[in-house]
Amino acid sequence: MGDIVDEESKSLPSKENFSEWYNEVLMTAQVMDVRYPVKGLYVWYPFGFSIRKKVYNLLRSLMDVDHQECYFPMLIPKTELLKESEHIKGFEDEVYWVTHGGLTPLEIPLALRPTSETAIYPMYKLWIRSHADLPLKLYQIVNTFRYETKQTRPLIRLREITSFKEAHTAHATWEDAERQVQEAIGIYSDFFTKLAIPFIICKRPDWDKFPGADYTMAFDTLMPNGRTLQIGTVHHLGTRFARTFEIMYEDAKGERQYVNQTCYGISERCIAAVIGIHGDNKGLVLPPNASPTQVVIIPIVFKSGGAEILDACKKVRAILNEAGIATVLDDSSERPGAKYYKWEMKGVPFRIEIGPRDLKSNSVMLVRRDGVKESLPMDGLPSAISGRLMDFQAELLKRASESMWSRIKDCSTLDEARSQIESGVARLAWCGEKACGLEMENATGGKLLGEPQGMTGGGACPVCGKPAGRVVLVARSY
Numbered sequence: 208m209g210d211i212v213d214e215e216s217k218s219l220p221s222k223e224n225f226s227e228w229y230n231e232v233l234m235t236a237q238v239m240d241v242r243y244p245v246k247g248l249y250v251w252y253p254f255g256f257s258i259r260k261k262v263y264n265l266l267r268s269l270m271d272v273d274h275q276e277c278y279f280p281m282l283i284p285k286t287e288l289l290k291e292s293e294h295i296k297g298f299e300d301e302v303y304w305v306t307h308g309g310l311t312p313l314e315i316p317l318a319l320r321p322t323s324e325t326a327i328y329p330m331y332k333l334w335i336r337s338h339a340d341l342p343l344k345l346y347q348i349v350n351t352f353r354y355e356t357k358q359t360r361p362l363i364r365l366r367e368i369t370s371f372k373e374a375h376t377a378h379a380t381w382e383d384a385e386r387q388v389q390e391a392i393g394i395y396s397d398f399f400t401k402l403a404i405p406f407i408i409c410k411r412p413d414w415d416k417f418p419g420a421d422y423t424m425a426f427d428t429l430m431p432n433g434r435t436l437q438i439g440t441v442h443h444l445g446t447r448f449a450r451t452f453e454i455m456y457e458d459a460k461g462e463r464q465y466v467n468q469t470c471y472g473i474s475e476r477c478i479a480a481v482i483g484i485h486g487d488n489k490g491l492v493l494p495p496n497a498s499p500t501q502v503v504i505i506p507i508v509f510k511s512g513g514a515e516i517l518d519a520c521k522k523v524r525a526i527l528n529e530a531g532i533a534t535v536l537d538d539s540s541e542r543p544g545a546k547y548y549k550w551e552m553k554g555v556p557f558r559i560e561i562g563p564r565d566l567k568s569n570s571v572m573l574v575r576r577d578g579v580k581e582s583l584p585m586d587g588l589p590s591a592i593s594g595r596l597m598d599f600q601a602e603l604l605k606r607a608s609e610s611m612w613s614r615i616k617d618c619s620t621l622d623e624a625r626s627q628i629e630s631g632v633a634r635l636a637w638c639g640e641k642a643c644g645l646e647m648e649n650a651t652g653g654k655l656l657g658e659p660q661g662m663t664g665g666g667a668c669p670v671c672g673k674p675a676g677r678v679v680l681v682a683r684s685y
């Protein structure tokens with residue numbers, strides 16, 4: 208697989224044209240190959256897969272604090288999938304079916320899991336007997352399949368969701384499950400912050416909650432083109448699935464009770480957000496926590512002195528890797544300019560250039576991906592670079608947060624909201640009536656994201672005029 212050719216031949220479209228830029232950068236930076244001959248299915252290039260590995264190791268480290276990872280089968284018998292009416296209503300037109308084993312028709316068709324409630328909960332029924340078995344907190348990172356009819360896009364809307372982290376918990380009481388919802392919100396907040404992705408948390412309107420859930424809390428971020436992207440969801444399932452799948456436990460008084468459950472999911476959209484939010488016209492810009500390579504060393508060799516320079520580069524590579532800084536040395540025969548282009552395209556946070564002048568002054572030239580340049584002494588290099596990696600991480604989050612919050616505006620009329628959502632998010636007062644909420648969607652052409660956590664507001668509902676104690680966000684979304 209050829210690597211990126213030199214800068215002349217492959218410059219990206221401007222990020223102003225986000226959709227074109229996005230598709231192009233995934234290919235040029237070799238994240239995903241979109242040429243796979245099935246709609247909505249894409250191929251992870253090795254480089255893209257190394258980003259996925261880094262990001263999902265971070266997610267696992269947060270989940271493993273008090274969840275256990277497991278694995279459930281992908282094929283779900285139709286009898287199980289159809290059990291929960293609300294759930295099936297929400298998924299029946301998205302499920303892929305396996306109807307044959309070889310040439311033999313299957314007695315019971317098998318669904319490719321769209322999400323795994325109906326694979327997991329029959330097993331929870333077998334596993335949960337007493338309150339001593341609670342709380343049960345499991346998760347898996349698997350591929351799931353949804354026959355999406357809206358426009359598919361790599362990392363954003365796939366028909367095979369390749370990196371679906373789904374957690375499924377069971378608790379003694381509704382309140383315990385409610386606390387778990389808050390814990391999950393804490394884990395997701397930590398995860399997205401570590402990826403330098405700003406987010407808004409909204410309680411989805413009742414008509415847009417997860418099929419079968421009591422309520423849904425959603426994490427949305429704002430992409431450069433003004434569209435919001437739902438990057439994670441946390442659902443309180445109450446006892447609905449427990450009643451359907453008879454998941455009961457014996458409480459301390461010996462009485463049998465239904466469990467209360469939650470489930471919460473994240474997919475590769477988190478990587479779409481990192482790429483879309485931080486990227487620029489030179490390619491990816493990866494926050495250090497999401498970048499498989501944090502420093503690339505480029506030897507600057509003229510006619511003579513190459514061996515000495517290469518030696519110094521190898522030494523620097525060794526001490527930085529020793530200090531836990533993922534560092535590579537690009538000693539290929541390409542010209543430095545072509546190397547700058549390639550590693551900037553791949554979003555590597557820092558480049559170190561070492562040439563004859565640096566050797567003489569026993570220093571290196573450090574170039575940050577956004578262009579900040581400084582000469583650093585060899586002594587104390589690892590801690591100097593560790594500090595700058597953290598600064599860059601913080602700087603990326605700060606810029607992205609400022610950009611998102613500057614594009615969320617209070618609107619008092621539907622006309623104002625309609626024009627606001629061309630570039631961002633509209634905040635409106637809402638009386639809470641469903642009819643008014645749906646009218647807001649119709650009148651603006653946007654989607655009701657729901658009631659944002661931590662935002663208060665008021666004024667008159669722009670649809671019915673009634674005094675409205677609630678606030679709601681409206682936006683165009685993926």
Ligand SMILES: Nc1ncnc2c1ncn2[C@@H]1O[C@H](COS(=O)(=O)NC(=O)[C@@H](N)CS)[C@@H](O)[C@H]1O
Nearest residue numbers: 322363364365373437438439440470471472474
């Ligand atoms: N077609 C898709 N492509 C990529 N990501 C998706 C797709 N559909 C959903 N997602 C992501 O997956 C997350 C979880 O999906 S979900 O339907 O909201 N929730 C569930 O499936 C629950 N069982 C939680 S595990 C969503 O918040 C969204 O970020």
Ligand SMILES: [Zn+2]
Nearest residue numbers: 638643668671
């Ligand atoms: Zn109203």
